[in-house]
Amino acid sequence: MIAMTLAEIAAATRGTLLLDGTGATPETVVDGLSTTDSREVVPGTIFFAKPGEFTDGHLFAPQAAEAGAGLVVVDHELDLPVPQLLVEDTVVALGDLATEVIARVRALGRLKIVGVTGSNGKTTTKNLLREILEQVGPTIAPRASFNNEVGAPVTMLQVTEETQFLVAEMGASGIGEIARLVRMARPDIGIVLKVGLAHAGEFGGIEKTLAAKTEMVTDLLDTDVAVLNLDDPRVATMADKTVARVLWFGTDERAEVRATDIASTARGTSFTLHLPDGSARTVQFRVLGEHHVWNALAAAAAAFTLDVDGDLIVSALQTVQRAERWRMEVMGGNGVTVINDAYNASPDSMAAAIKTLAQIAEPGTRTIAVLGEMSELGEFSGEEHDRIGLLAVRLGIDQLVIVGPAARRMHISAINEGSWNGESLYFDTQDEAYEHLAGALRPGDTVLVKSSNSAGLRFLGDRLGELFS
Known part of the structure; x- marks a missing residue:
């Protein structure tokens, strides 16, 4: 971050400085990075105490102070020996400060x-x-x-x-x-x-x-x-x-x-x-x-x-060899290729990944799609899971392995489309799916693991990749 005085930061965020007993003045300069994670604080960092869904960043402000934070941005005063900036909303203040920094550098x-x-x-x-x-x-x-x-x-x-x-x-x-x-x-x-x-x-x-x-x-x-x-x-x-x-x-x-x-x-x-x-x-x-x-x-x-x-x-x-960790990441070995693409999933990205699986497999080898839930689809969830199950069958994927109750409609749709002879399998848990796959996969197989982040199948992909590496 560019160097700014505490007074300039306060003006940009419409906040009030609390400096008593800290030894700092409004002209004290801060140029450390900003974070909402107290574990990332190093001396000079600005720590934004952000309220969260499950906890509150204000609870971790003491750790930020101990780590040497140059400024703690809060929505209520804390008993800490570190400069504090009192604002109405710490997330809004974070955005206001970013706006000011970008404007200054742009100039x-x-x-x-x-x-x-x-x-x-x-x-x-x-x-x-x-x-x-x-x-x-x-x-x-x-x-x-x-x-x-x-x-x-x-x-x-x-x-x-x-x-x-x-x-x-x-x-x-x-x-x-x-x-x-x-x-x-x-x-x-x-x-x-x-x-x-x-x-x-x-x-x-x-x-x-x-x-x-x-x-x-x-x-x-x-x-x-x-x-x-x-x-x-x-x-x-x-x-x-x-x-x-x-x-x-x-x-x-x-x-x-x-x-x-x-x-x-x-x-x-x-x-x-x-x-x-x-x-x-x-x-x-x-x-x-x-x-x-x-x-x-x-x-x-x-x-x-x-x-x-x-x-x-x-x-x-x-x-560039991979898009990102857990995004079409090629793993495995010993004849088994594991494609771990389970960082996230939408109907479009799920369909694209399954089409890729069908395209890249060598003739005479097996394709296995290990699929989990696509989250955040609301009222579209059922029909989109159905559509993916149908697509996998129509693309000729050799084996479907569906994991988790929220994804089960893909399994049902595949069965209804004709995969009733074991071509589609359903498991409630990742551990059950892993035990099956560990014994069933063989050299020449190409395995796609795909789900939304919340379903966590990326960890199943990692386990399979390590098993055959």
């Missing part, structure tokens, strides 16, 4: 900001873009999926005067949340990847999901660029909702950043990348799954807009 004229949203692919696209931009200059991007009202501003506060690029991943579970993040960061480039049923239960339906994702581009200026997926009809409608210049990506021949000749194997995906300058380059993309090509196109489009050389874009894309 220096060096920083360029890319915002990324979409129902699927945000983290992968962010990682790919970071890999590209780090070849050009100092780049800040969130770790893991830091993309909400807390994670996004924590990432933004890492920006310093030397930062050249900020990649801001922007997720949401309701209307107005992306707009708030956009107002904090003011992106020069806004990427929208896809509008699907991920979190549809929280949003209240696909149309509200569309409205929320459109917030990425509605506040862009006419000097900005909206990078939009031409292959997604809902995303394509956003061109009419922004004054920014639109740069299309996809496989549609009208897209300025386009992929042709896509071919998927167990070693990755190859495609030809076409850029707006008319050039075309072959990309040997090691991230597994054809659906990740669209994420690569979005990253390439943003990088091209930032004047990154086409050869550098391709070189950086080809160095």
